[in-house]
Amino acid sequence: MDRLEDELERARALDVADLADAIESVGFECTRCGGCCKGLDGEHTATVFPDEVREVAAAGDLEWRDVARPMPFGLDDEGHGETFEWALQTDACGDCAFYEETPAGSPGDGNAVGESDGVGACTVHDQRPRICRTYPFSVALDGTSQPMGEAVDETGVVRVHECEGLGRDISRVDAEALAGALKERAVREIEEAIGVRDAYAPADPGPDETVVHDSEGAKRPDGTPDE
Numbered sequence: 001m002d003r004l005e006d007e008l009e010r011a012r013a014l015d016v017a018d019l020a021d022a023i024e025s026v027g028f029e030c031t032r033c034g035g036c037c038k039g040l041d042g043e044h045t046a047t048v049f050p051d052e053v054r055e056v057a058a059a060g061d062l063e064w065r066d067v068a069r070p071m072p073f074g075l076d077d078e079g080h081g082e083t084f085e086w087a088l089q090t091d092a093c094g095d096c097a098f099y100e101e102t103p104a105g106s107p108g109d110g111n112a113v114g115e116s117d118g119v120g121a122c123t124v125h126d127q128r129p130r131i132c133r134t135y136p137f138s139v140a141l142d143g144t145s146q147p148m149g150e151a152v153d154e155t156g157v158v159r160v161h162e163c164e165g166l167g168r169d170i171s172r173v174d175a176e177a178l179a180g181a182l183k184e185r186a187v188r189e190i191e192e193a194i195g196v197r198d199a200y201a202p203a204d205p206g207p208d209e210t211v212v213h214d215s216e217g218a219k220r221p222d223g224t225p226d227e
């Protein structure tokens with residue numbers, strides 16, 4: 001059996017209660033600091049799968065390009081060449097295109113009018129990709145995607161990434177819900193990795209072209225098949 005198939009079996013066998021124990025022992029509550037949605041030292045880069053792109057696009061009546069861009073790794077400075085998978089689209093600041101900071105409401109609330117109060121919001125919260133739903137946690141199995149923030153801790157198979165909200169109390173109910181989402185994400189990520197491997201066929205993009213290989217085959221940057 002291939003290594004990814006082994007990892008998929010391990011992911012499917014993960015015990016949600018064990019994952020919840022790990023999450024509970026670390027502790028977490030999102031402060032909405034936006035750290036996992038901003039580019040910070042560079043462009044925000046979070047993996048988004050084809051089904052997730054369509055879900056976000058359908059909810060907002062958006063085009064594929066509004067939601068996703070070719071994962072930049074392996075592309076040249078102009079963004080041309082061949083790459084694997086998609087990243088959430090970014091704005092001019094390099095932040096996720098769906099991140100917004102709440103503007104201050106009025107004078108006297110601690111912020112000047114028009115100044116951000118630094119509290120972030122995801123404008124596609126109900127459709128946000130799995131990697132966002134489960135941040136700052138990931139599962140340490142081959143074939144899973146790693147979020148942008150550096151890993152700062154590891155508890156069993158649960159990896160913990162940079163996040164302002166770590167160490168805060170989390171209820172058992174919330175820890176179990178997060179653990180369930182984390183397991184579902186790990187399974188889906190390894191299934192996607194297997195799909196990419198199986199669907200891959202070398203493309204031959206011209207010097208000004210970009211081809212993205214995902215689990216559905218080779219695509220152009222607008223999400224249409226590369227034929």
Ligand code: SF4
Pocket residue numbers: 029030031032033034035036037120135136162163164165
């Ligand atoms: S970095 Fe942590 S606290 Fe900040 S928005 Fe992301 S999950 Fe929430």
Ligand code: SF4
Pocket residue numbers: 036037046088096097098099100121122123124125128129132
């Ligand atoms: S989709 Fe939402 S949660 Fe995910 S990075 Fe963008 S703004 Fe943050």
